[in-house]
Amino acid sequence: MQIVFQQVKDEKSLKSKLSSLGIKFEGESFRVVVIYIRDFVNTIGTMDYLKIEMYKEYLTENMKDINSFYIVQFEPFKFFVIMNYQDYPVEKLINVFEDIEGGFKYEFGIDIYVGISTEKKDVRLLNQAFIEAIRSYEYQVMIGNKPVGCYEYMGKRIISDRQLSFPFIQDESLQHAIRTCDVEGIERNINEIREFLVKNTPKNIMALKLIINNIYNNIQKLLYELNDYSTETEEKSSEVLSILTKSQSLDELLFVIKDYSTFVSKHYHKVNTQEKKKIIIELKKYMEEHFTEPITVENIASRFYISTSYLHRLFKEELDTTPAEYINQLRIKYAADKLKISTEPIKDIGIECGFETKQAFYRQFKKRFLCTPSQYRSRFKTSQ
Numbered sequence: 001m002q003i004v005f006q007q008v009k010d011e012k013s014l015k016s017k018l019s020s021l022g023i024k025f026e027g028e029s030f031r032v033v034v035i036y037i038r039d040f041v042n043t044i045g046t047m048d049y050l051k052i053e054m055y056k057e058y059l060t061e062n063m064k065d066i067n068s069f070y071i072v073q074f075e076p077f078k079f080f081v082i083m084n085y086q087d088y089p090v091e092k093l094i095n096v097f098e099d100i101e102g103g104f105k106y107e108f109g110i111d112i113y114v115g116i117s118t119e120k121k122d123v124r125l126l127n128q129a130f131i132e133a134i135r136s137y138e139y140q141v142m143i144g145n146k147p148v149g150c151y152e153y154m155g156k157r158i159i160s161d162r163q164l165s166f167p168f169i170q171d172e173s174l175q176h177a178i179r180t181c182d183v184e185g186i187e188r189n190i191n192e193i194r195e196f197l198v199k200n201t202p203k204n205i206m207a208l209k210l211i212i213n214n215i216y217n218n219i220q221k222l223l224y225e226l227n228d229y230s231t232e233t234e235e236k237s238s239e240v241l242s243i244l245t246k247s248q249s250l251d252e253l254l255f256v257i258k259d260y261s262t263f264v265s266k267h268y269h270k271v272n273t274q275e276k277k278k279i280i281i282e283l284k285k286y287m288e289e290h291f292t293e294p295i296t297v298e299n300i301a302s303r304f305y306i307s308t309s310y311l312h313r314l315f316k317e318e319l320d321t322t323p324a325e326y327i328n329q330l331r332i333k334y335a336a337d338k339l340k341i342s343t344e345p346i347k348d349i350g351i352e353c354g355f356e357t358k359q360a361f362y363r364q365f366k367k368r369f370l371c372t373p374s375q376y377r378s379r380f381k382t383s384q
Contacts, residue, residue, distance in 0.1 A: 031090075032117040032129035033081040033097065034137045035059070037110065058107065062100045082126070090116070094148050101147045113137050116150040131224050135217045167196040171215055178222055178261050181269040190258045197250055205248060212244060212253045219257070219264050236263055279304065280318045283311075284326075291330040292354045297323045331355060332368045339377045346373045 037055055063081070097114045104112045115137025117129035132151040170192045177185030193215070202208040223233050240260045247253045283304065287295070300323060301308045315323050331353040338349045350361030350373070365373050 029119045029121050030129070031083055031093070031119055032126070032133045033083065033093075034115045034130075034133040035081065035097075035100075036113045036115075036137055037104070054108070055104075058103065059100065062103060063096070082129075090119075090150060090152070094150060097148045098146075112147060114148040116148070118150075118152045127224060131221055135220075167193050167211075167215075170196055171218055174215070174261060175218060175222060178219060178265040179268060181265050183262070183265075186258065186261045186265065190254055190261070193257075194250065194254055208250060208253065209244065209247075212257060215257055216240065216244060216260065219261055222264055222268055233264075233267060236260070276314060276318060279306075280314060283314070283323075287323075287327055288330060291327050292334070292352065294354065294356065295327065327354070328364045329368070332364055335361070335365060335373065336369070336376065339373055340380050346377070349373070 093116060097116070101112050101114060104110055115133040115135065117132035117136070120126070120129050136149040136151040170189050174186065174189035174193070176182075177189055197208070197211065202211060220237055223237070237260075240256055243256050244253060247256060283300065286300065286303070297308055297311060301311045304311075306314075311323055315321055315326060319326065321329075334353045335349050338344065338353070339346070342349070344352075347358050347361075350358055353361075355361035355364070362372060365371075365376070369376055371379070
């Protein structure tokens with residue numbers, strides 16, 4: 001068993017840490033567990049650090065039978081456990097954490113909530129497992145039923161036991177409106193959700209809250225898409241969850257959802273714009289350093305772990321051109337500068353600046369300067 005306590009700021013830095021430790025999940029199942037200790041204070045003093053150390057020690061001692069790879073501390077009183085699953089029954093896992101929860105209450109007089117993801121078999125699903133663990137923990141907080149929740153059971157309880165109708169189409173449309181920062185779309189979809197829930201009235205307020213909680217979770221998931229679950233967004237999400245817990249009517253619940261949707265939409269747009277600009281800067285830098293090489297749009301997209309369609313969309317939105325056109329612009333500018341100062345054969349200059357054939361070089365050059373390379377060289381020499 002390898003247990004390491006390490007405070008990291010987000011899931012991306014956790015992946016880096018796991019990689020540096022040589023921890024892999026190849027061919028092995030794993031789950032993510034979030035443990036939230038309800039003893040949070042705004043100012044962490046010396047005594048609080050001592051308490052945290054006691055909590056860590058207690059967790060470590062009571063998880064020694066689980067083949068756990070890693071325990072990571074995200075903030076003073078929130079821990080994530082990434083564990084090697086290896087045929088460890090989920091029912092037994094729930095029992096372990098129920099015992100830990102009882103122990104925290106007995107030993108320290110405090111409550112904890114636990115959320116458990118579904119079983120995963122690919123490390124690329126780590127982020128999804130994080131989301132599932134958080135959603136199941138927040139679900140337990142919402143319904144105030146049991147302190148330990150498992151995502152797969154949460155889904156069954158919502159779909160089977162409660163027999164709830166859920167506004168899937170309207171919910172997906174709301175997410176699209178949030179992503180595109182469509183204020184009118186958010187308003188319209190909230191109204192459509194209201195109409196749906198009026199026509200398909202849940203049996204009681206708890207059933208209604210389960211539906212609204214799922215809509216909330218789907219909105220919150222958009223923040224994880226950005227890998228930017230900051231202090232600001234976490235505080236807002238916690239505040240919204242708290243208000244949802246206290247709200248007692250459909251209008252109150254949807255008012256909170258609308259406010260949260262607007263908040264996430266603005267944040268999504270801001271972060272997404274920043275990320276786009278950052279990627280564009282990195283892409284331009286790479287192209288400027290490698291345009292003389294036989295690079296292709298597919299190569300570049302693969303190198304930056306994005307699709308070719310997204311790469312095209314980025315360049316069109318941010319630079320009003322295509323990646324291929326941008327590379328050709330760099331090559332033609334380089335060629336034009338060479339034609340001005342050197343006596344190298346034109347064919348060699350074309351190859352040197354990255355064009356595979358003389359025809360391709362001439363075609364792109366004429367498109368840019370409305371003349372052939374030889375005419376351009378002659379014109380420049382004449383002007384001197």
